[in-house]
Amino acid sequence: MIGATEMETGEHALPELAEEKPTPHGLSMVVFSGELDKALAAFIIANGAAAMDLPVTMFFTFWGLNILRKDGPVTFASPKDSTEKMFGMMMPKGAKHLKLSQLNMGGLGTRMMKRVMTRKHVMDLPTLVKTAQEQGVRFVACTMSMDLMGIRKEELISGIDFGGVGSFIDAADSSRISLFV
Amino acid sequence: MNAEELRQLKVDKVVDARGVACPGPLLEAKRAVTGVPIRGVMEVVSSDEGTTEDVPLWAKKVGHEYLGTVADAGLWHIYLRRGK
Structure with missing residues (x-):
């Protein structure tokens, strides 16, 4: 008798499970760009979404990795080769050192933009990154x-996950908003 | 609620987000609301006009009741009742 009940439950469980796929919810984002203005846009959107209680995943690839x-x-666990060292030296070391995508003018434009941001009380990028993490945004x-770029785990900020395209697609498939910045 | 009714509300918590740019006021509202009793009133004061859109939308999304906004001398006072 118990066996029969189990069989029945088993037969019914499959179609119901298939129907119960949760409604897509939240925000997923590919952060491809490593420029200050684009990173600011990405992090303002991510923080806004998290404030509105959306689950947020930011997937950092290519130049976007420099933000992290x-x-x-x-200190590296194993020494970098010359190409990796060169990449590492030429790319910005973290959120504080990004340049504007336009009107950079050899760094002058970026410095001006940062001054204006301070004056107008716009949160700077390092603060936005920290706030996003505090709000539970997944990196x-x-x-x-x-x-490819010779970036090692030990040179990235803590509290982040590591993954491939599958990780982004999984997040994108279960979110309703998906952006490429 | 009209401006007069909003001004006369007993406010449980005032969030001073003056001089803070987007998304600052929203983040401050989110942080502060946990300190407001359920069904209590929170007032967000902002100098950023975008906040008058953002805070009501946030409230609706997360289940607080938006009561109204009073504009006064370049500042916006946004009133909410905490839902959950």
Whole structure:
């Protein structure tokens, strides 16, 4: 008798489970760009979404990975080769060191923009990154781009996940808003 | 509620977000609402006009009741009743 009940439940469970796929909810974002203005837009949207109680995943790939780099010297578990060292030196070391995508003018435009942001009380990028983490925004660093650009886990800020395209697609599929910045 | 009724509300918590730019006021409202008793009234004061859109939308999304906004001398006072 118990066996029969179990069978019945089993037969009914499958179609019901298939119907019960949760409604897409939340925000997923590919952060591809490593420029100050684009990163600001990405993080303002992410923080706004998190404030509105949406689950948020930010997937950092290519130049976007530089936003997650730590400022200051890092000891590497194994030495970088010359190409990796060159990439590491030429790319901005973290949120504090990004440049504007337009009107950078050798750094002058970026400095002016930062001054105006301070005057107008717009949160700076490092603060937005920290606030996003505090709000539970999930950061995923793309391991393929890390490998390509010679970026190591130890030079990225803590509290982030590592994944590939599958990780982004999984987040995108279960979210309703998906952006590429 | 009209401006007069809003001004006369007993406010449980005032969030001073003057001089803070987007998304600051929204983040401050979210942080502060946990300190407001359920069904209590919170007033967000902002100098950023976008806040008058953002805070009511946030309230609706997360289940608070938006009561209204009073504009006064370049500031916006946004009133909410905490839902949950």
